[in-house]
Amino acid sequence: MSPAAPLARTDNLTAMLRLVGLFRRTFADLLAREPWVVSSGVKPSTYGLLSVVDRRQPVSQREVCDALGTHASDMVDIVDGAERQGWVERRRDPSDRRRYQLTITPDGRHALARYDELAALAEAEVLAPLSEAERRHLVALVTKVVDRST
Numbered sequence: 001m002s003p004a005a006p007l008a009r010t011d012n013l014t015a016m017l018r019l020v021g022l023f024r025r026t027f028a029d030l031l032a033r034e035p036w037v038v039s040s041g042v043k044p045s046t047y048g049l050l051s052v053v054d055r056r057q058p059v060s061q062r063e064v065c066d067a068l069g070t071h072a073s074d075m076v077d078i079v080d081g082a083e084r085q086g087w088v089e090r091r092r093d094p095s096d097r098r099r100y101q102l103t104i105t106p107d108g109r110h111a112l113a114r115y116d117e118l119a120a121l122a123e124a125e126v127l128a129p130l131s132e133a134e135r136r137h138l139v140a141l142v143t144k145v146v147d148r149s150t
Contacts, residue, residue, distance in 0.1 A: 019126070027122040034118065042081040045070065047115040049078050050108055053088055058101035060093065087111050 028044050031037045048068045053059055056067075065075045079102065082088045087108030093099040104112070127135045 023122055023126050026125050027119060030118045030122055034114075036114070040081070040085050042085060043078055045074075045078050046082050046087075047112075047119065049075075049082055049102075050087060050104060050112040050115065053102045053104045054109065054112055057103045058091075058093075060099050060101055061090075062099065064102065082108065085111070 024044075027047075031044050045068070048070075049064060052064045052067045056063065061075055061079060062072070064070070064079075065072050068075075070078070079088060079090060079100075083090055085107070086105055089103050089105060090100045091103070093101045127138065130138065
């Protein structure tokens with residue numbers, strides 16, 4: 001399979017990087033206005049942690065790092081914060097005592113649902129210039145690409 005021709009670049013960034021950046025900024029701004037997020041002291045990337053753990057549990061920290069593209073040392077801080085909030089539990093892997101397995105708690109599922117609502121608001125704000133059909137099409141295409149890589 002030959003690689004696709006590169007898309008036109010704008011302002012030295014690809015359209016995809018600009019879209020990801022716009023979503024991240026919008027999502028971070030929404031999180032910064034939520035008292036429950038601010039008081040928790042957790043990082044915005046906690047949302048990714050909770051999402052992966054919820055789908056794959058029990059899951060090793062390494063697998064979460066790989067799924068999110070996060071460095072292991074950064075993941076320790078993210079997991080520590082989520083664990084302090086009671087959102088995840090970290091236990092030694094019975095088959096390999098060097099590894100930890102993560103599971104989500106009921107409080108973690110509640111936090112994840114709240115994060116999901118904020119992510120949906122951020123997505124709606126970022127994709128506001130698109131029609132409903134265009135939004136569905138874009139989400140379907142992005143899902144196809146992301147599902148292929150996981």
